[in-house]
Amino acid sequence: MGHEGDCFLVPGPVRMNQACLEAMSTPTITARGTEFRDVMARLNSGLRYAFNLTPSSSERKNQSWTGDDGYKVIVVSGSGTAAMEMVMANRFRHNDRVLVPTNGKFGERVAEMGSRFCNVKHLKYEWGRAFDFGEIEEQLARGNWEAVAICHNETSTGITQDATELAEMCQRHGVAFIIDGITSVGGLPVHPNEWGAEAVVVGAQKCTAGPSGIAAIAVNQHFIDRCTAIRNQDDSNPTYYLDILAALKKGDDDQTPWTPAINPAMGWAASLEYLKNEGLEQRWNRCALMAKGVRNLFTDLGFELLADEFFRSSTVTAIMYPDGIDDSWRTRLKDEYDTQVIGAQDHLKGKMFRVGSMGETTVSEMIEGCKRMISCFEDFGMEFSQVEVESYFE
Numbered sequence: 001m002g003h004e005g006d007c008f009l010v011p012g013p014v015r016m017n018q019a020c021l022e023a024m025s026t027p028t029i030t031a032r033g034t035e036f037r038d039v040m041a042r043l044n045s046g047l048r049y050a051f052n053l054t055p056s057s058s059e060r061k062n063q064s065w066t067g068d069d070g071y072k073v074i075v076v077s078g079s080g081t082a083a084m085e086m087v088m089a090n091r092f093r094h095n096d097r098v099l100v101p102t103n104g105k106f107g108e109r110v111a112e113m114g115s116r117f118c119n120v121k122h123l124k125y126e127w128g129r130a131f132d133f134g135e136i137e138e139q140l141a142r143g144n145w146e147a148v149a150i151c152h153n154e155t156s157t158g159i160t161q162d163a164t165e166l167a168e169m170c171q172r173h174g175v176a177f178i179i180d181g182i183t184s185v186g187g188l189p190v191h192p193n194e195w196g197a198e199a200v201v202v203g204a205q206k207c208t209a210g211p212s213g214i215a216a217i218a219v220n221q222h223f224i225d226r227c228t229a230i231r232n233q234d235d236s237n238p239t240y241y242l243d244i245l246a247a248l249k250k251g252d253d254d255q256t257p258w259t260p261a262i263n264p265a266m267g268w269a270a271s272l273e274y275l276k277n278e279g280l281e282q283r284w285n286r287c288a289l290m291a292k293g294v295r296n297l298f299t300d301l302g303f304e305l306l307a308d309e310f311f312r313s314s315t316v317t318a319i320m321y322p323d324g325i326d327d328s329w330r331t332r333l334k335d336e337y338d339t340q341v342i343g344a345q346d347h348l349k350g351k352m353f354r355v356g357s358m359g360e361t362t363v364s365e366m367i368e369g370c371k372r373m374i375s376c377f378e379d380f381g382m383e384f385s386q387v388e389v390e391s392y393f394e
């Protein structure tokens, strides 16, 4: 059946399903009672699934936050940036050298934020270009690095880094691997344990289709040991609200140190339940199918994609506007076609648009959205050869 109603194709925040919305409208419960700890246990267990970690119990008092792989998940009241700040502030000392290769806005943010807490070397590649692995290897070979930190899926440019290759490099050189997985976890293959990643961050409002304002981190034992050691040496960056050791103290008890984001946590637990029912790999596949369809369709129509071929993301596609078209196309798309995509950031503003293929977006919504985008481009005088949009999404 075709899609009816509006098409909301932005790379997060994404639409939440009815179960999530209803869970968030549950009457207030206390922050420390058993009811909330039940919620946390379900949330922790659902998060472990989304992070692609070994399973845990979803029952209170059963160590819902951890599993056989030794990773622990920590829920953060705040958006993805708060969770990333918790990682960078707690894990590093001021002089620790951290290599941050970037090719878009969010990677650059990792570098900018990191430089408040440690000694960052920013390897800044052009937006949308793949990292130069030779250069990264060369840098690491010079030694004396504490970590490599990356934005795994660069939402601003629609590029996904080859995390497997980077993980191998980190392992070879004995440095920590830190990942902003805010638009990859739950939407495309992420393997924290195989990659030996010390910390991976996710934001609820992206691939897991939860509410905005809540995020989580998966950390391994080495990460915890380092945070503890530098705190004991009195060498850590100042933190209070984002003190990861305070959060770790509460984890076993399915609790958080401060008043948690109670209703968002309830909503997120419901979205993660839905993800489990769909299946993680099925979700990865659906996102990949939609992104591939968008890429091929717009390429065939004569558009240029920003990201380097072979590294294009499954959860967001960045498409350049042809000459003569700008963001007034997006305004018309929203006003007249009830369809939303998102624009670009910084120097690419007005030069391209981005289509999200994450969360619970259905293939039929994507097909309908693409048809409306094409019609809207035609309103701007563009002419295309006939295409059968459906055939791109089979």
Ligand SMILES: Cc1ncc(COP(=O)(O)O)c(C=O)c1O
Pocket: 012, 079, 080, 081, 082, 106, 151, 153, 154, 155, 156, 180, 181, 182, 183, 203
């Ligand atoms: C890859 C990536 N990192 C970080 C962020 C910032 O996350 P938040 O807005 O949840 O703080 C975003 C938001 O779009 C993102 O896509």
